[in-house]
Amino acid sequence: MATTSSSADHKATIIDGKAIAQIIRSEIASEVQDLSKKCGKVPGLAVVIVGNRKDSQSYVSMKRKACAEVGIKSFDLDLPEDVSQDEVISKVHELNANPEVHGILVQLPLPKHINEEKVLTEISIDKDVDGFHPLNIGKLAMKGRDPLFLPCTPKGCLELLSRSGVSIKGKKAVVVGRSNIVGLPVALLLLKEDATVTIVHSRTPDPEHIIREADIIIAAAGQPMMIKGSWIKPGAAVIDVGTNAVDDSSRKSGYRLVGDVDFHEGCKVAGCITPVPGGVGPLTVAMLLKNTLDGAKRVISQTTDDGENSHGQYTNNDDEEEYFYAPGSLSKLQPRKVVSKARWYAKTEMAKVTIQKGSLWKTAGIARSGIVYCSIEEVLFLAEIGALLLLDDCSASSSLDDIYIQRLQIVKAGVGGSSLRLKKQLKSLGYIVRRHGVPWSFKGANSNESVSGKCALESGSVDLESENKRSIIEMFSGMQINEAWGYPPSKAEIEAPERQCVGVPLKFCQVEHGRVSLFSFDRVELPVLP
Ligand SMILES: Nc1nc2c(c(=O)[nH]1)N[C@@H](CN(C=O)c1ccc(C(=O)N[C@@H](CCC(=O)O)C(=O)O)cc1)CN2
Numbered sequence: 001m002a003t004t005s006s007s008a009d010h011k012a013t014i015i016d017g018k019a020i021a022q023i024i025r026s027e028i029a030s031e032v033q034d035l036s037k038k039c040g041k042v043p044g045l046a047v048v049i050v051g052n053r054k055d056s057q058s059y060v061s062m063k064r065k066a067c068a069e070v071g072i073k074s075f076d077l078d079l080p081e082d083v084s085q086d087e088v089i090s091k092v093h094e095l096n097a098n099p100e101v102h103g104i105l106v107q108l109p110l111p112k113h114i115n116e117e118k119v120l121t122e123i124s125i126d127k128d129v130d131g132f133h134p135l136n137i138g139k140l141a142m143k144g145r146d147p148l149f150l151p152c153t154p155k156g157c158l159e160l161l162s163r164s165g166v167s168i169k170g171k172k173a174v175v176v177g178r179s180n181i182v183g184l185p186v187a188l189l190l191l192k193e194d195a196t197v198t199i200v201h202s203r204t205p206d207p208e209h210i211i212r213e214a215d216i217i218i219a220a221a222g223q224p225m226m227i228k229g230s231w232i233k234p235g236a237a238v239i240d241v242g243t244n245a246v247d248d249s250s251r252k253s254g255y256r257l258v259g260d261v262d263f264h265e266g267c268k269v270a271g272c273i274t275p276v277p278g279g280v281g282p283l284t285v286a287m288l289l290k291n292t293l294d295g296a297k298r299v300i301s302q303t304t305d306d307g308e309n310s311h312g313q314y315t316n317n318d319d320e321e322e323y324f325y326a327p328g329s330l331s332k333l334q335p336r337k338v339v340s341k342a343r344w345y346a347k348t349e350m351a352k353v354t355i356q357k358g359s360l361w362k363t364a365g366i367a368r369s370g371i372v373y374c375s376i377e378e379v380l381f382l383a384e385i386g387a388l389l390l391l392d393d394c395s396a397s398s399s400l401d402d403i404y405i406q407r408l409q410i411v412k413a414g415v416g417g418s419s420l421r422l423k424k425q426l427k428s429l430g431y432i433v434r435r436h437g438v439p440w441s442f443k444g445a446n447s448n449e450s451v452s453g454k455c456a457l458e459s460g461s462v463d464l465e466s467e468n469k470r471s472i473i474e475m476f477s478g479m480q481i482n483e484a485w486g487y488p489p490s491k492a493e494i495e496a497p498e499r500q501c502v503g504v505p506l507k508f509c510q511v512e513h514g515r516v517s518l519f520s521f522d523r524v525e526l527p528v529l530p
Helices: 017-039 054-070 085-097 116-122 134-141 152-163 183-192 207-211 263-269 280-304 376-384 400-428 467-475 491-500
Strands: 002-004 013-015 044-050 073-079 103-106 172-176 196-200 216-219 237-240 244-247 255-258 340-345 350-355 366-368 371-374 388-391 506-512 515-521
Touching: 017 054, 017 152, 017 280, 044 054, 044 085, 044 280, 054 073, 054 280, 073 085, 085 103, 085 116, 103 280, 116 134, 134 183, 152 183, 152 237, 152 280, 172 183, 172 207, 183 196, 183 216, 196 207, 237 263, 350 376, 350 388, 371 376, 376 388, 376 400
Parallel strands: 044 073, 044 103, 172 196, 172 216, 216 237, 340 388
Antiparallel strands: 002 013, 244 255, 340 350, 350 371, 366 371, 506 515
16 A cells, blocks of 8 residues: 655655545445345435535545445435525534435535534434534544544544554654544544644744654644655655645646645655645545444444444343343353343454343453443353353344454464454553453463463453462362463364363353453353354
8 A cells, every 4th residue: 555665765655545534434335235235225425515616516526536446335415605694504413314315425525604513513423424513523633532423534544544554652743734524633643543743834933843843743734745854754654645736737737736845855754645636536435434423333232232322322131130040051152131231342353232231241351431331252252151142233133153253363363463462452442451362371280270362461450470370270179270272272182171070061261352251061062163
């Protein structure tokens, strides 16, 4: 996705926004197709334009074309330049009420006689795919709050950084410009990602000096080629949001587009840099499609989850809990009266519990910002005993086989190289992540008791390296703990300790992500995997 300039002077990696956006668009297209196949629903985006601004018309037509390409249904509303503010607002209300519309965007800028803030505030926050509603921006500005949607261009800037391997945490980021559409939200977003953020604007003295300190520069000032090569710290990541038309008599159109950064000079100094055109612009459109798809998925799952209210809050009913655990038949789903529900959350490779029933949640899962997440192992265990339903995008419950397949995919992905991603995700969930592949063992605790394995990750709340190691062994003193298997264990690997146990119920102890899961079996019946 990134090409390095071949000339000796041009060292920066050029971030190809067009190619990255195309990948994202094809990912979205296949998700839209899946959604339509599984749920018979198609995401819908209303694209509203007021007046005849040439640039706005061109952006709107790009958005409508992109919708068609990925299978999103676009609802086109072209209003005349002299339309009244009330009329625009009443159209927005109609779109808010239309269940086929999952996202509404009003192209900006609006004509002078229309108050932008008043119109944007009327868009339902559930459909605010531009992320400009004051509530969404407010949440973006607050610690520990997550907006329903992020503004498209800022989200695109971060997507470009992450897909180019640029980490943000702890970096010095300078945002040039403080607009509501880009400068301000991108600064907030970088702050959420733990950068140290400075905003440089038209009244900042000596901007050059501040910009030169930055590891990451987001240029969104709307000033053609304002940032010179000498303003850039060698190796910095430069994301140029500017799209400025400058006269160019050599072009048929009479103009060409340039960014806020002098690209030619920037290439000589920066570590990586986006071009204009072909950098951030295509990501703006791709993120709009992504927001629309996410909005549609959210609505579809909310309307099909029974028991879950429209805000995705949880119900808990301890009194009704009934155990239908039938020893000896663990591989079969055990019906229970009280079943919790969860959804797979690909971002963290964990299931997000949407309905908690019973007291099992006092010990199961991990809570982060009031939401309980379960590892695939816990999902599998709870699904096996009939205490949890894992729902897919259409709220259909996944079969045990599906969950096993999901687990295998995760295991494979971990081995195949996405472990770094997993590590990052676990870190974001609050785990303390240790070095990979460092085995730990309890040599000498008891000749019969040795635990070893590839415990690479450690939970913040369970310090497996200290006295807890010993106490786990002591707690299960009657238990024989064997070498950990690779995942998943084969039938033969389970049968060996099973034979050794001669009638004593077998305990399967799994150490993963620094969490110890203990499963007790009378008899092991491995399900036949497809
Ligand atoms: N309601 C909104 N209005 C506006 C937004 C927005 O996100 N929501 N952003 C900008 C304009 N914009 C999208 O609307 C936008 C700008 C640029 C591009 C883009 O792809 N640019 C291309 C060059 C295109 C050309 O040649 O003219 C590029 O940079 O490669 C897409 C969308 C203001 N209004």
